Amino acid sequence: MSSFVIIYYTALIAASCLAAYYKQRNVFMLLFSLTLVSFVLGIIGGAGALRFVATASFILALAAGTSYAFREFLILISKPGLAKELRTAPLTAAFGMFVIFTYAIAGIFAPWIAPHGEAEIIGQAFAPPDENMLLGADQLGRDMFSRIIYGARNSVGLALVATLLAFFMGALAGLLAAVKGGWFDQLMGRVADVIMSIPSLIFALLMLSIFGTGLHVIVVVVAIIYSPRVFRLTRAVAGNIVVMDYIEAAKLRGEKDWYLIRREILPNATAPLIAEFGLEFCFVFLLIAGLSFLGLGIQPPTADWGSMVRENATLISFGDITPLIPAAAIALLTVAVNFVVDWMLFRTSGLKEQ
Known part of the structure; x- marks a missing residue:
């Protein structure tokens, strides 16, 4: 022994x-x-x-x-109301917030954190790790660590922009449909049904094959794919609010639709919409990574985690785990966001611990 x-x-x-x-x-x-x-x-x-x-x-x-340490740090720097909420956060949610914070720092300060440029060739193809390249080199001799750091800016940033656009389109349509009702509600509902009936990956591949793989095209196509999901949730939440007495009272006062949306409906629908935003970000992030893996996402030489997995996939045949590093970065962020979303859903569901 x-x-x-x-x-x-x-x-x-x-x-x-x-x-x-x-x-x-x-x-x-x-x-x-x-x-x-x-x-x-x-x-x-x-x-x-x-x-x-x-x-x-x-x-x-x-x-x-x-x-635990990160949660205590957030409690100390937060206002009393937020600090009280953070004390009830489980360690999984604190871990998720720490990972999101780390990714945000890596993305914002990528040029200062990365030792080399994202497209700079500094060694031989598939060179092993050394003092200059912490994770070795890719198929062109570029530093994998630097490209991972820049990938946090490109992959996460593009997914965040696409999620914001999808959320704006879907939430706005859902709020208007709930307030106006009638033919507009029926029309938006049928449009959402048509888009959701098409598999997201097939729809994205078709649109990108037709209109190209520019970043603006990717953002618009992904936003169109996922905005119906946001529309469905927003329409359901807002539909339960518009039948309340205070909404009827506001209508009797002569308030317009935009006033009802901004001052009456949206403040009462914020919590589920924020949780939905986190889930939508995960779906968008994974779709963009999948498109990049297939060669129709972010194009070279821009660093992107999905394309990095594809470019270095041959190393798996030789027992090298280098291609798994960007894949692990994708999985870690997805799990972290889901941890935070689960906590937020628990807080808004009324299931409080006694």
Whole structure:
């Protein structure tokens, strides 16, 4: 039995005993469950399996500690009302906010963070990592780390712009349909049904094949694809509000449609719309990454995570995980946004912990 195995089990059992002694029930259950799982995996996989479990546990503990510290930081710098809400945020939501903050910093300050330009060739094709290239080089000899940083600006920025446009179009149409009703409501509903009946990827490929792959074309096409989803939600939420007594009172006062939307409906529909914005961003982000992977998204030499996966996919055949790095960046941001959205939906659903 290796010294690592002895130290590993000793540390787990000692930590479990300390948690039990200080009556930390949740911590004890977590640690002792990990001890039992490690015992089974150790019998099956040996020391290698235990090293994997130890590494995974360390990463999870580091993420939990970072999330807790970031939540406390946000509480300290926030106003009292917001700080009270942040205290109820789970660590998963805090982790999501930390990841979003990190991506935002990387995207905004990409030229100062990245050691090289996004299209600068500084080495041989598929060069291994060294002191100048932390993640090695791509198929043209460009620094992968620098392109990952610039990809945060290009991929996330384009998805954010497309989401804002889709949300503006869909929310505006939904609010107007709820207020006006009649033929306008029916027309917008049928248009939304037609667009949603077409698979999003096929529709995007068709439109980009016809109109080209310029950034403005990508933004407009993606916004058209996802605006019906926003329309459906906004129409449903606003439809429940327009039948309220205070809306009828405002109409009797002679208020116009725009006043009803701005002052009466929109303030009461903000919470579900914000949560929907997060979900829409995930869908848009994944669609743009998929289009780039297929060669119809952001075009070279602009750094983009989807195209980076395609360009370096041949390395997977040689056991190199370099193509998985931009894929992991896409997955991490998607999971982080969903963590924050889940917390926001929990807050607005009325399911408060007692």
